[in-house]
Amino acid sequence: MSGRNGAPGAADPIGAGANRSGSNEAAGRIREQIIYGKLAAINLHAGERMQRIARSPLIAESRRFAVAVLTPDVRLAHQIQFEVEHLYALRESVRSALDFFAYDIAEGDVIITADAYGGGTRGQTLTMAMPLFVEGELMLFPAIRAQMSDLGGEIPGGFHPLAHEQWQESMRLTPVKLYVGGKLQRDVFRFLMTNSRTAEWLGADLAAMHACCQEMQRSLLELLGQYGQTAVGQAADAMIAHTEAEAKRFLPRHGAAAGGRQGTAALPAACGGAQIAVTAAWAGEQLVLDFAGTDAQLAAPYNCTAAMTQSIAAASALAGGLDELPLNEGLLAALAFKLPQGSLVSPQFPAATALSGHVTAHAIAAAVTQALRSADESANRGEAGEPHPAIHGGGPWAMLYQPVGSAKVTPLRIEPGFAQVHGGWGPSALFGAGRLLSAEELESGYGFRLERRERQTDGSMQVELHILQGKWEYQAFPYGEDSVLIDSGSSVKQQEDGGTDNMQDGQQGVQEEQEDASGGPVLTSGDRIRLHYAGEAKAEEGEGHDN
Template sequence: MSTAHQISDQIIYGKLASVSRFAGERLRRVSRSALIAESGAYAAGLVTGDGSLVHQVQSEIEHLYALRSVSRHLLDYFAYDLEEGDVLISADVYKGGTKGQTLTMLLPVFAGGELIVSPVIRAQMADLGGEIPGGYNPEAFEVWQESMRLTPVKLFKGGKLQRDVRRFVLANGRSPELLESDLLAMQACLEEARRSIQAVVGSYGLPAVHQAIERMNERTRLRTVELLPAVTGPLSGAAKLAIAQADVGIQLQMERRDQRWKFDFTGTSEQVPLPYNISRETASACAVTALLAGSMEDLEINDGLLDVFEFVLPEGSLVHAAFPAATAFGFLTSGQAVAAAVTQAMRAEADPAFPAVHGPSPLTVLYPPVGSQTPMEPVFLEPGFAIAENGWSAPVLQGARRLVSAEELEWRSGLRIGYRKRLEDGDMEVRLDVLRGKYEAAIFVPEGGTDVRIVAGDGVRSGTAKGIPVTAGAALEYRYASAEPLKRLVKEDNDGPSR
C-alpha cells in the first residue's frame, strides 16, 4: 500500500471517528439527565449496513460489545423494512444489551438507496419502569422488577413520529418529560451525525470510505494482537462472588491461539434468581478489558479489536443470562468477578505482576417515596471510588465516569458533600448530608470492606436494602475499599465455583 493511500485512509477514518466522538460529546452537553451529562452513562458509534463496528466512544466498559450487538439485532430485525428517516430503538438485555434501563437508538443512513454507515447511541435512561425508580432493585429476580423490556421498534418511520410508540415508551417511565428530552437529545445527535456521514461519503465516495474502514480495522487488529500476552498453553482462573445470598462463581479457561484469544467460561455457575447475572456482552467486555488492562486507551474500538477474541459463554449461566433473569447489579458483581478470574489466571500462570482492573463499588439510588405523585428524576449516587492498584485513580473497569459535581448535587437534589477523603489504609470515605427532600433509598453494598450507612435520628442502617426512608437531617456515609485484587469484591476460589 502506498504512503498516499495510507494517508488518505487515515484522513477518511479520522473524519468518521470524529463523527462518533462529536455525537457522544454533544449528547453529554445537551442531555438534561445527570446520568448522561455528569456520569457519562452512554456510548456512541458508527456501524456499517451489515452491522460491522466502524468506531465507538464510551464512558462505560459494559458498552464495548453491546453497541455492535444491539445494532446488528436492530438491522437484522428490520432487514426488509428500512427507509430513509427511520429511527430504531431497543432496550432488551437478552438481544445484545447489558441492563434493562439502557436504551439503544440507531438511525439508518442511505446513499443512492444503499444502507451505508449509520450512527448509534446507547444511553442509560433515568427510569424505564420496574418495581422501583431507576431500575436498581436489590431484591429483583426477573427483568420486569428492574425495567420494561423494549424489543426493537421504530420511533420514527420514514421521518414521521410513531405517536403510539412514543406514548407507550413515555407511559412506562416515572419521569416522562425527562425521558422524552433524552430521546429527543439522542435523535438530534444522530441526525447531526447523519449529515456528517453523508458529507464524508459525498466528498470521498463510498468505495474509498469502505476501503478506509477495512484497512483501519485491520490496523487495529494487528495492534491488538501485538498487545496480547505472550503465553503458551491454557490458563485457568476462578472467582466467587462475594454475596451472602448465594455461593456461586466464575470458572475460566483461556488461551492464545496464534492471533486469536479464547475465553471459555464452561463450568461457571448457573444464573441466580437475584440481580447479579450479566449478559454475554457484559461478560465479554469485562474479560477483554481485564486482559488488555491499561492498553485499551491505545486502541480504537472497532471490529479489528472486538474480533480478535472469541468466547464460550454457556447460556443460562451467570455470564450469559437467559430470559427473564435480573441483571441490574450484574456488572458490579459478576462483571467484576469475570475480571478477577482473568487476573488470577494471568498472575498464577503467566505474570505475577499482571495489573488488576476491577474493584468494589457500592451504589445508592434515592427516589420519591412509593406512591408519590410528583415526577422526579431518581438520584444516582456514586460519590467516590475504590483506589486502583496504582494508588491514583479508580480501577479501569469502572470506566471514565466522572465524580458527581458538589454544586450540581446540592442545587438539584439537596445533598451536600460533607467530605471526601482518603484514609491511611488506602480506603476512601465520603459523607453526604441531606439538606432537604423526602426520599426512599435502594442501596447495594458488595462484601469485603465497602459500606454505605444511613445515619438518621432513629439510628444507623447499613448494607444492601431497598425502601429505606431518607429525609432532611440524615446523612449517607460511604466507605470505598481499596482495590486489592481478588481480596475485596470477589473471593479467591481454589476449588472452583459450586453449581
C-alpha cells in the same frame, strides 16, 4: 526521465519503479488514516454533543452512553464509550434490531431497542440506530446506546436488589421504529412516556439521541461526498485490520499450551457466592476465553448477559492497550468466547440482570485477570516488570427517590466516591468515566450537604452526606463490610454486603423507626449516609467482599 547516458526516454534506474510503488503505498496509507481520523472526529463530536444536550444526570454527568459508526454489514467502524459494558453490546443490539426489521428498513427510519436478551445488557439501557442510505444502498450509519433514567419496573431507575426476572427491573422493549420515513410514531412515543416515571427526561434524552444521529448522518454524507464511498470503506477496513493486529500484539501469549490458563473468582457471599471460572488459551490467531465451569444463573439480579460478559472479559484481556487502540471491529475480532448457556455469564430469559455490572462484572474481570497472570507469571510481566493490569474494583452506592406514590418520583444515583486502583491512578475502568458530583450541586440541587470526602492514608476514601431537607426512599448497594452506614439520628445501621437477604436485614432497623406508607426505608432531614471506598489493595483483590 533520463537514462544513465542522459538520453531522454531511457529506462528508469533499477529499483526506481519499486521506490515509486512504495511511495504510492505509503501515501495511500496516510490517506486512509486521514479519512479514518475524520470518521473518528464525527463520532467524538457526537459524543460531546450528546453529553451537552441530554437532560438526565446519567448521561449529562455520569456519561453512561456510547456512540458508534457501523458499516453496512454491521461491523463496528468506530466507537467511543464511557462505560466498558458497551464494547460488544452496542453492536450486538444494533444487529438484533436490524435482523428484526430485515427487508423492512428505509430512509428516515429510526429503530430503538432496550432488550437485555436482544444483544443488550440491562433493560434500562436503550439503543438507537439510524440507517443511512445513498441511492438505495445502506452506507456507514450512526448508533447511540445510553442508560435511561427510568423505563418502568418495580423500583425507580430499575436497580431492584430483590429482582429475579426482567419485568421487575424494567419493561422489555424489543426493536421498534420510533420514526418511519422521518415521521415520529406518536403511538410508540406515547407508550414510552406513559411507562416512565421520568417522562420529561426520557423524552429529552430520546430527542438528544435523535439529534446527534441526524448530525452524524449529515457529516457522514459530507465525508462520503468528499472522498467517495469506496475510499471511505477501504479506510475503515484498513484501520479495522490494523487494530486487530495491534490488539493481538497486546494480548499475552505465555502459557497458551497445555490447556491454557485458568482463573476463578466468586461473587460476595451475600450475593449468592456463585463462582466464575475461565480458561484463556490461543486457538489460531484468536485468544479464546472459555467460561466452562461457571455456576448456573441465579434467581437474583446478578446475571450477566452474553454481551455484558464479552465486554467485561475483552476489556480485562486488553487492559494493557485499550486506551491506545481505537474501538472498532478489529478489537473485537481478536478474541472469541465460549459461554455456557444458562450460566451466570450467559443466562436464559427472563433472568434478572440489573446489578450484573456492579457485582458480577468485577468477578468476571478478576477471573480473567487471574488467568492472564497465571502460568509462568514472570513471563507475563510487561516491559516495566508489571503484571497484567486489573480493571476491577467497585465501591458502594445508593439509589434515592421520592416516596413511591408521590406526584413525581425521580431516581437519583448517589456515588460520591471511588475505590483506588493499583498505583493510585484513581478509580477502576469498570467505575466508568463519569464525574463526581460536586458539593455545590448536591446541596443546591438535591438538599444534601457533602460534609466529608477524604482520601485516607491507606488509599481508602471516606464520604459523608447530610440530608438537609426532603424525604427520600432509598436502596443501598454496599460493596464490602461496613461500606454503607445509615445514621437515622437515633441509631446507626450498617448495610450488609450487597445480597438479597442481608440487604433486607440491614435495612430492617431503619424501617422500624422510619417507615413510609409504601413500606420502604426512608431518609429525612437530619439523617446521614456514610460510605467507605476501599484502598487499592482491597479494591483490586476484592478483599472487601466476604468471599
